[in-house]
Amino acid sequence: MALRVDLDEPWLADVGFGDSFLEPLRLIPEIEQEQDGQRFRIAAVRGVMIMQRQVGAHSWKSQFRFTLTPRQLCDFEARCQFQQTSPASHFTRQRICTLPTRDGRITLADLKLIRTTQDGREERMLQNEDEWRAALAEHFGVRL
Known part of the structure; x- marks a missing residue:
């Protein structure tokens, strides 16, 4: 939006x-x-x-x-509902968390940790849920 x-x-x-x-x-x-x-x-x-x-x-x-x-806020209700509930939405098909950084962006998409900078994109597959939780805490400050 x-x-x-x-x-x-x-x-x-x-x-x-x-x-x-x-x-x-x-x-x-x-x-x-x-x-x-x-x-x-x-x-x-x-x-x-x-x-x-x-x-x-x-x-x-x-x-x-x-x-x-x-536009009014109600104009976005149908699309918001789709993003939150539809099996076709990428938000319901995987866990995703992303933040801008000083030099690009850090993204955690299920077990894939992605660093994007002006120099390119680096992807690393995490091995398990423990690594996923550790990455979520380290990069996003979210502790589950």
Whole structure:
């Protein structure tokens, strides 16, 4: 989920997409904005806004699309219900915990520990539930 926040100017805040920008972006199409060594921009195409991330020196990858149509919280109830209960949702098919870090992101997806940085992605399979609990405590401060 992304929110438009109006202060001195309009901003785009990512409140649920995950591996994206951490601080709000100015909601101004076609300007490049940098955060933690990554470049972002918002493209406007026929009434649809597209948040993009730079990949490589000259390429941009679309991350998500949105409009500026105001919404109510109830507009998200069906999708929220799906994410929480549907067997097709990746949130019900595995345990997942993820946090941004200074240089990227740390993710625990079932028994897979994933470190993502600008230099790449490193995956390590944990051997058992004890290692999973230890990783959950060490990286996320969650003790079960």
